[in-house]
Amino acid sequence: MSGRSAADRRTATALRRVAAGYARHRDQAGGTWRAYVSVAGPDGTPREAVAEEPDTPVEAYSVNKVAVAVAVLDLVDRGQVALDRRIEVTRDVVVPGSDGIFALDGAWPSTVTLGHALANLLTVSDDTAVRLCGLVCPADLVNRILRDKGRPETQVRPAADPHRFHLGTTTARGTHDLLRGLATGALLSAESTGYLFGLLRSPVAFTDGIRREMSSAQRSRVATKAGWFVDARHEAGIVFADDGAPVVTYALFAAGQAGADDFGATHPAVRARSRMGSGLLAAVDQLTTGPGGRVPPPPVP
Secondary structure, three states: OOHHHHHHHHHHHHHHHHHHHHHHHHHHHOOEEEEEEEEEOOOOOEEEEEEEOOOOOEEOHHHHHHHHHHHHHHHHHOOOOOOOOEEEEOOOOOOOOOOOOHHHHOOOOEEEEHHHHHHHHHOOOOHHHHHHHHHHOOHHHHHHHHHHOOOOOOEEEEOOOOOOEEEEEEOHHHHHHHHHHHHOOOOOOHHHHHHHHHHHOOOOOOOOOOOOOOOHHHHOOEEEEEEEEOOEEEEEEEEEOOOOOEEEEEEEEEEOOOOOOOOOOOOHHHHHHHHHHHHHHHHHHOOOOOOOOOOOOOOOO
16 A cells, blocks of 8 residues: 555545544534634645635634734835834823733833834734834735735725724635745745744743643644634634644634633633644644645744
């Protein structure tokens, strides 16, 4: 029996396990889900495991912070801005009572670097960091860059001030494809790609969902970004093999579950994702990855 046919069978088993785990935990959580999940085959090509209303537009909330970071890093790649550029943090820029660091430190006015803003944007999901990125890359430019990169379904929503925007909409398939494009090096330079995934895979990135029931070493293999508002609890990311190959890519948008005032790990949709996480790791660990992009893990602190 050929090695290729054995590898294909392992991929088929992984696809079934991922799909079954998703369905089981989705049903336990209830509510409405829009999702797209793939497992890379032996040649590295993603194969569909879950497709539940994958092309239905959804309010992305903080999941679209990844798209904002892609637009900003595109400007970095083109030499138009640099990560060490200083940005002014004024009282009117800070989002009061929001998630993140800037609303807590009370040290305004001050300045930070663009890199500092991006790090807060993608790890602790700082809302003020969105406004700081907007000072460098306004809404219309964010959207144009995303369209030029083949992601017209993933767009921010402009506000009256061109440097401010709401995080806008996406689809499960669109977010999945954005992440795959990043992992295969199709959207940004190798340096910017490594920088972005280093943030999403860092120990301080979101740990209540997919990464909750994992060791530190296992968490470092998962790049993830969550988004939440009102009754929505979203998460999207990639599970990497030990060699850095992107194997499982997931985009999970959930809303309408009980507990809309619970933004912790006990929310039904967040709990469901934490239970899905071990299944995604198991699917990765049984596969032999083929050719394709490799993203090294972030440095161990």
